[in-house]
Ligand SMILES: Nc1nc2c(ncn2[C@@H]2O[C@H](COP(=O)(O)OP(=O)(O)O)[C@@H](O)[C@H]2O)c(=O)[nH]1
């Protein structure tokens with residue numbers, strides 16, 4: 500059976516809406532990346548050094564990241580040799596197969612699972628620079644947890660940016676979740692303290708904590724995050740259960756730099772990659788996973804409350820090559 504068919508079988512265990520969301524959200528990347536790969540395999544009559552060089556350029560152009568591209572090309576060359584593949588058309592399936600492999604990196608699929616406590620409160624802290632989509636992601640996740648029947652609270656920890664508290668309140672109203680806040684300019688650690696007390700009093704399941712995204716001064720950022728974390732840890736041993744770094748896919752290699760900075764400043768447990776729908780360079784997912792070794796737990800595929808999806812490497816690769824898969828049928 501072809502890889503595409505196997506892929507389709509695997510993902511068909513999930514709902515069609517998930518597949519449709521990934522497919523829709525990856526339209527720009529698919530048109531760009533897969534379009535170029537198609538064109539490449541159509542132009543070459545045999546798989547040679549030039550073919551791989553062009554493929555390398557396409558991958559780098561899709562923000563896959565230099566190191567990851569080199570690794571991928573090496574693997575492809577080996578696979579082509581091993582299977583004695585001559586026809587460029589056949590390489591396409593191998594490419595998608597290797598993309599899934601690279602993402603999963605030998606680990607099991609469970610990496611996108613959140614560390615949710617079986618009983619008691621789960622605290623999730625969101626970090627990242629301004630404008631990446633922290634508040635929006637909190638809104639979307641709040642909606643997701645609520646629809647699973649959980650009691651959710653949100654903490655308005657971005658007390659720095661004008662309008663940030665109000666923006667979270669708008670999301671709170673939209674998805675029916677209470678927002679714990681203090682005035683603008685107040686100490687974020689104090690907001691977290693209040694929010695935890697409220698969460699305990701309401702026996703909440705999930706507390707989603709927003710933070711400010713100042714990165715101009717790394718030392719300050721570290722201090723602020725440390726203080727916020729210290730308060731959370733003190734009130735709930737073992738918390739925060741997740742520290743999710745939010746990155747904007749449209750910023751490409753800049754997102755990689757942000758990730759490295761935050762990784763130094765705090766223990767990041769997962770990444771939310773937003774605005775994947777807004778970029779033609781969705782290869783950044785692979786670079787993040789492979790070069791930072793932090794799992795991408797969620798991807799943002801639009802601005803609406805149901806446009807957040809748990810990241811799934813197979814859905815992602817299917818979304819990239821959906822046209823081919825459907826053509827094969
Ligand atoms: N297209 C798209 N826009 C998004 C996504 N996530 C967030 N945004 C938009 O990005 C902008 C900044 O988001 P915001 O949550 O305020 O970022 P914050 O400063 O990190 O809290 C808003 O206009 C959001 O609607 C996404 O997945 N796709």
Ligand SMILES: [Mg+2]
Nearest residue numbers: 633634657663
């Ligand atoms: Mg915000």
